[in-house]
Amino acid sequence: MKKSLLLVASIFLLACQQQSNDDLKTLYSLPKKLKEVSGITYFPDSKLIYTLEDRGNKNAVYAINSEGKLDKTITISNAKNVDWEDITKDQSGNIYIGDFGNNDNDRKDLCIYKVNKNQLNKDQASAEYKVSFSYPEQTEFPPKKKEMFYDVEGFFEYQNNFYLFTKNRSKDFDGTAYIYKIANKAGTQKATKIGEFKTCSNYNHCVLTSATISPDGKKVVLLSHDKIVLFKDFKGDLFHKGKQTEIKLNHFSQKEAIVFKDNNTLLIADEKTNKVGGNVYEFKLK
Numbered sequence: 001m002k003k004s005l006l007l008v009a010s011i012f013l014l015a016c017q018q019q020s021n022d023d024l025k026t027l028y029s030l031p032k033k034l035k036e037v038s039g040i041t042y043f044p045d046s047k048l049i050y051t052l053e054d055r056g057n058k059n060a061v062y063a064i065n066s067e068g069k070l071d072k073t074i075t076i077s078n079a080k081n082v083d084w085e086d087i088t089k090d091q092s093g094n095i096y097i098g099d100f101g102n103n104d105n106d107r108k109d110l111c112i113y114k115v116n117k118n119q120l121n122k123d124q125a126s127a128e129y130k131v132s133f134s135y136p137e138q139t140e141f142p143p144k145k146k147e148m149f150y151d152v153e154g155f156f157e158y159q160n161n162f163y164l165f166t167k168n169r170s171k172d173f174d175g176t177a178y179i180y181k182i183a184n185k186a187g188t189q190k191a192t193k194i195g196e197f198k199t200c201s202n203y204n205h206c207v208l209t210s211a212t213i214s215p216d217g218k219k220v221v222l223l224s225h226d227k228i229v230l231f232k233d234f235k236g237d238l239f240h241k242g243k244q245t246e247i248k249l250n251h252f253s254q255k256e257a258i259v260f261k262d263n264n265t266l267l268i269a270d271e272k273t274n275k276v277g278g279n280v281y282e283f284k285l286k
Contacts, residue, residue: 023283023284024249024250024281024283025281025282025283026279026281027066027068027279027280027281027282028279029068029279030068030269030272030278030279031062031064031068031069031070034051034053034062035053035272036053036054036057036256036271037051037052037256037269037271038085038086038153039051039052039084039085039098039153039154039210039256039257040087040257040258040259040267041087041088041089041095041259042260042261044261044262047065048064048066048071049063049064049259049269049280050064050087050089050095051064051087051257051269052081052084052087053081054084054085054101055081055083055101056081057084058081059075059076059077059079059080060073060075060081061076061087061095061097061115061125062074064280068280072123073123074115074120074122074123074125075123075124075125076097076113076125076126076127077124077125077126078126078127079097079099079113079127079130080099081099082099082101083099083100083101083102083103083107084097084099084101085098085099085101085154086152086153086154086155086210086211086257088156088157089157090160094128095117096113096115096162097112097113097115098112098152098164099113100152100155101151101152101153102150102152103151103169104142105138105141105148105149105150105151105169106141106142107141108134108141109132110133110134111132111133112133112162113131114127114128114129114130114131114186115127115128129186130186131162131182131183131184131185131187132187132188132189133182133189133190133191134190135190135191135193136193137193138150145170145171146170146171146172147170148168148170149168149169149170149176149177149178151166151167151168151169152164152166152167152180153167153208153209153210153256154208154209154210154212154222154223156211156212156213156220157184158213158217159217159237160183160184161181161182161183162181162182162183162184163180163194163213163237164191164211165211165222166179166180166208167207167208167209168207168208173201173203173206173207174201175199175200175206176198177196177197177198177208177222178193178196179193179194179196179197180192180193181237194237194238195238195240196240199222199224199246200246204225205224205225205226205227206224207224207225208222208223209223209225209255209256209257210222210223210256210258211258212258212259212260212266213260214260214262214263214264215262215263218232218263219232219260219285220232220234220239220242221258221260221266222258223256223257223258225252225255226248226249226251226252226253226255227247227248228247228249228283229244229246230245230246230285232245249268249283253270253276253277254271254276254277255268255269255277257269257270261282264284265282265283265285266282266283267280267282267283268280268281269281
């Protein structure tokens with residue numbers, strides 16, 4: 001029995017291709033007014049990071065320059081911050097706000113807001129449209145404690161679709177995460193589950209808090225509090241069918257946001273908790 005368990009563990013480690021890095025570089029501290037940053041996206045031309053905060057905070061998007069200074073605040077006048085959990089952009093530079101935080105798995109008003117790139121130079125902007133959605137697999141609000149798979153803190157836009165990665169809040173956490181696909185178009189729709197995968201069984205180390213895709217579309221990275229999960233060598237949008245690699249950051253904090261700076265460099269942000277964090281970091285994939 002022990003030999004069998006060792007064999008299974010060895011196979012799992014090989015499948016995940018674990019590696020460790022010590023290259024998490026602190027770039028700067030976040031502005032003090034931003035205490036609960038929950039997502040970031042990056043514009044290489046201006047070198048600005050656009051970020052937002054989650055529930056209980058303003059319906060606003062913040063631009064931060066490369067020195068960590070607040071460049072501008074954009075209030076989204078026609079969007080309510082129920083629980084904004086991530087922000088992303090498309091190839092044209094339009095941004096999208098993910099209002100899909102769902103800690104108790106009981107929301108029926110999940111949505112994504114599009115803000116046109118032409119609105120980003122204003123102090124007050126209007127969302128161009130709203131994408132409302134639901135999960136067909138969820139039939140109870142909330143579901144049973146062992147079936148709480150419908151919170152999301154990470155997504156990105158890719159080839160006119162959104163890809164959402166669920167944050168597992170189930171009792172007896174086992175690292176299971178779902179991937180949902182939603183068309184980037186106004187209106188109401190049902191999300192399509194395209195797959196699932198596992199990280200590890202320790203919630204504090206393996207729960208997913210953000211997601212990003214590289215500019216060339218060849219790498220997907222998911223964030224947890226002290227590691228990232230990298231998918232590559234996938235076909236189409238079956239990211240979970242590619243090679244899955246776990247990379248340890250050797251730094252534990254409440255990391256909530258990640259974005260590719262270029263095809264091999266990541267930017268990561270964390271909340272300041274118990275005097276730890278509140279920074280933007282850079283991490284280079286090897």
